[in-house]
Amino acid sequence: MPVKTYREAINEALHQAMAEDSSVIVLGEEVSGGAGCDGSRDAYGGVMGVTKGLLPTYGDSRVIDTPITESAIIGAAAGAAQTGLRPVAELMFMDFFGVCFDQIYNQAAKFHYMFGGKAKCPMVIRCTTGAGWRAGAQHSQNLTQMVTMVPGLKVVCPTNAYDAKGLMLQAIQDDDCVIFVEDKILYDTSCEVPDEMYTVPFGEAKYYREGKDLTIVAISNPMHKVLAVADRLEAEGITCDVIDPRTTSPLDEEAILESVEMTGRLVVVDEMTPRCGIASDISSIVAEKAFGSLRAPIKKVTAAHSPVPFAPNLEDAWIPQEADIEAAVRQVLEYAS
Amino acid sequence: MSLDTQEITKPKASTAGMSKQQFLKAYRTMRTIRDFEAKISEQFMKGNIPGFLHLYSGQEAVAAGLCLLLEDDDYVISTHRGHGHCIAKGGDVGGMMKEIMAKQGGLCDGKGGSMHIADFDKGMLGANAIVGGGPPIIVGAALSAKTLGTDRVGVAFGGDGSSNQGTTFEAMNLAVVLKLPAIFLFENNGYGEGTHASYAVGSKDIASRAQGFGMPAYKVDGTDLFAVYEVCKQVVEHCRQGKGPVTIEANVPRFKGHFEGDPQAYRGDGEIERLMKDEDCLVIARKAAIKNKLASAKELDAIDEEIASYINEVTEAALAAPAPGDEELLTNVYSSAY
Ligand SMILES: Cc1ncc(C[n+]2csc(CCOP(=O)(O)OP(=O)(O)O)c2C)c(N)n1
Ligand SMILES: [Mg+2]
Numbered sequence: 001m002p003v004k005t006y007r008e009a010i011n012e013a014l015h016q017a018m019a020e021d022s023s024v025i026v027l028g029e030e031v032s033g034g035a036g037c038d039g040s041r042d043a044y045g046g047v048m049g050v051t052k053g054l055l056p057t058y059g060d061s062r063v064i065d066t067p068i069t070e071s072a073i074i075g076a077a078a079g080a081a082q083t084g085l086r087p088v089a090e091l092m093f094m095d096f097f098g099v100c101f102d103q104i105y106n107q108a109a110k111f112h113y114m115f116g117g118k119a120k121c122p123m124v125i126r127c128t129t130g131a132g133w134r135a136g137a138q139h140s141q142n143l144t145q146m147v148t149m150v151p152g153l154k155v156v157c158p159t160n161a162y163d164a165k166g167l168m169l170q171a172i173q174d175d176d177c178v179i180f181v182e183d184k185i186l187y188d189t190s191c192e193v194p195d196e197m198y199t200v201p202f203g204e205a206k207y208y209r210e211g212k213d214l215t216i217v218a219i220s221n222p223m224h225k226v227l228a229v230a231d232r233l234e235a236e237g238i239t240c241d242v243i244d245p246r247t248t249s250p251l252d253e254e255a256i257l258e259s260v261e262m263t264g265r266l267v268v269v270d271e272m273t274p275r276c277g278i279a280s281d282i283s284s285i286v287a288e289k290a291f292g293s294l295r296a297p298i299k300k301v302t303a304a305h306s307p308v309p310f311a312p313n314l315e316d317a318w319i320p321q322e323a324d325i326e327a328a329v330r331q332v333l334e335y336a337s
Numbered sequence: 338m339s340l341d342t343q344e345i346t347k348p349k350a351s352t353a354g355m356s357k358q359q360f361l362k363a364y365r366t367m368r369t370i371r372d373f374e375a376k377i378s379e380q381f382m383k384g385n386i387p388g389f390l391h392l393y394s395g396q397e398a399v400a401a402g403l404c405l406l407l408e409d410d411d412y413v414i415s416t417h418r419g420h421g422h423c424i425a426k427g428g429d430v431g432g433m434m435k436e437i438m439a440k441q442g443g444l445c446d447g448k449g450g451s452m453h454i455a456d457f458d459k460g461m462l463g464a465n466a467i468v469g470g471g472p473p474i475i476v477g478a479a480l481s482a483k484t485l486g487t488d489r490v491g492v493a494f495g496g497d498g499s500s501n502q503g504t505t506f507e508a509m510n511l512a513v514v515l516k517l518p519a520i521f522l523f524e525n526n527g528y529g530e531g532t533h534a535s536y537a538v539g540s541k542d543i544a545s546r547a548q549g550f551g552m553p554a555y556k557v558d559g560t561d562l563f564a565v566y567e568v569c570k571q572v573v574e575h576c577r578q579g580k581g582p583v584t585i586e587a588n589v590p591r592f593k594g595h596f597e598g599d600p601q602a603y604r605g606d607g608e609i610e611r612l613m614k615d616e617d618c619l620v621i622a623r624k625a626a627i628k629n630k631l632a633s634a635k636e637l638d639a640i641d642e643e644i645a646s647y648i649n650e651v652t653e654a655a656l657a658a659p660a661p662g663d664e665e666l667l668t669n670v671y672s673s674a675y
Binding site: 029030033034035036037038039040041043044047065066067068069070071072095096098099133134135136137138139304305306307309310311312313314317318 | 387388389439440445447448449450452453465466467468469470498499501502503504528529530531532533534535536537538539600601602603604605606608660661663665666667670
């Protein structure tokens with residue numbers, strides 16, 4: 001099977017969805033780039049290069065470079081979704097959600113319910129997220145928790161190229177507003193990705209590893225640190241269930257609960273601020289629904305309760321690292337009730 | 338003042354009545370910005386600067402011309418392209434270098450970096466990594482000035498791209514409604530990242546929009562320090578007298594990429610070379626000053642030399658400075674007990 005990067009996998013999904021369905025459009029800032037310029041069009045193909053090549057294939061009526069105007073991008077996508085198109089809107093950095101959050105959580109998310117099921121909003125909002133680029137407080141945040149808490153939104157956070165393609169194709173054919181969270185650290189990671197179209201269903205967790213001593217749940221790029229820790233532990237004879245929910249909304253509670261019922265120990269990892277986060281949410285679900293199975297307190301490993309700092313040493317201290325994950329895991333394993 | 342957009346491409350007098358002392362100050366500012374950025378570009382390539390850098394190179398006359406008319410307690414707010422605004426407003430250049438290198442002694446203690454460069458002692462309310470983030474905030478600064486009865490003004494620097502953002506429109510309208518001493522200074526460098534203003538600015542021209550909001554607007558050739566100064570003199574005066582907000586659109590070249598490392602495939606053949614040859618505000622100002630006997634080539638060369646060695650000095654100091662202590666991670670999240 002061909003090996004593709006996370007970036008290529010999403011790009012391929014967009015190409016295939018656009019080829020198959022003429023109602024799929026892509027819009028956002030620099031999704032091709034070079035509009036109105038003397039040099040080449042498709043100069044960026046998205047700031048992360050994910051939408052490269054769409055403009056030459058599908059033209060500027062379906063691949064739309066917009067001015068810098070997030071509220072209008074999302075509002076227009078929502079309006080177009082209500083009236084027959086399937087827009088894939090790009091918001092570049094997830095940090096920019098703030099500019100247009102009304103259009104996301106008061107508008108797109110609520111059409112279907114508020115209008116008694118008469119309206120649909122089949123749109124995807126793509127964004128990039130995550131710390132580690134020394135990009136500072138306004139270009140590094142993972143705000144997945146802010147969208148996960150909104151009823152009506154579906155939230156996808158792929159951790160590998162295979163899932164990224166399948167989840168994107170699922171997102172485009174889904175009839176609800178889907179927030180598609182791409183972790184900037186993952187764009188150049190690769191794995192085997194089939195050429196043909198396929199979907200990965202929402203609300204179905206992936207088991208990266210299966211084991212019996214401990215359950216580790218991780219969201220987005222911290223998953224790869226978790227895997228490194230799990231592999232080290234395996235060398236010591238300790239085996240873990242490593243679970244990637246893949247979508248935080250819907251959330252595959254069953255997979256997590258089933259695993260914890262067997263292992264009795266849980267560590268949850270995300271790269272968000274700790275209060276009211278995804279790790280807290282998953283912890284509370286387990287505490288509520290699998291209390292009887294727990295043999296140790298649940299441990300969360302998250303970022304720090306501060307904006308993302310610029311200085312590399314501070315940013316590294318902010319980000320949950322392998323060592324933090326390993327320490328948490330050992331603490332939970334060593335807890336004797 | 339009429340609400341007509343006034344186009345000022347050349348100052349009425351070729352040096353706009355600028356004194357020698359003022360010119361030398363502005364020239365020094367422009368040269369400092371140019372050299373500072375050349376140095377950080379070099380240090381970025383060497384791996385000594387983390388994160389993103391958006392350079393102001395080519396636009397120096399705008400910040401320098403405007404800031405000649407401002408005091409330390411006037412306010413400016415900037416964009417992601419903020420080094421020039423900070424230096425022109427009197428920002429601490431050594432503290433900037435340390436900040437950009439994420440070192441102790443940086444203006445934001447290493448927590449901000451290039452995209453959040455700020456110097457509150459000098460009324461520089463910060464670079465801003467959210468396009469359109471600044472204009473509403475400067476409306477607040479102008480509101481403080483009006484409410485507190487000072488004759489201070491607030492200037493929101495913005496790009497052509499930022500002129501399309503809803504937050505910018507809202508801020509402009511509110512400033513008119515409240516008749517605030519706010520200046521919206523759009524530096525039209527032709528590009529928002531790799532999208533041309535001729536495509537993204539529907540009205541083609543930013544100044545005429547301001548008229549629609551009910552405030553006077555000027556267009557000025559931003560490569561001409563003297564023209565910028567002449568316009569800003571009128572505009573700052575208008576604001577200090579409590580006559581409400583004004584917009585200025587300054588046309589400028591952008592010599593570098595959107596960010597350092599930008600491949601710039603969207604540029605035309607030979608475009609950058611042509612801009613650097615014909616539209617370099619430092620060259621233009623220097624020529625005009627010498628011709629009008631505001632300064633001699635020798636005097637200006639001496640300034641150039643002095644600034645070059647000053648920039649080397651602050652660079653060495655920043656390179657030698659330690660990184661912030663890890664314990665700084667959780668300081669300053671709140672300003673009072675938590
Ligand atoms: C809200 C928001 N949207 C998009 C971006 C990404 N971005 C950063 S700078 C920029 C272009 C800004 O263009 P302009 O206002 O003309 O300023 P210039 O870069 O030319 O100085 C864009 C799109 C951002 N930082 N914030
Ligand atoms: Mg611009």
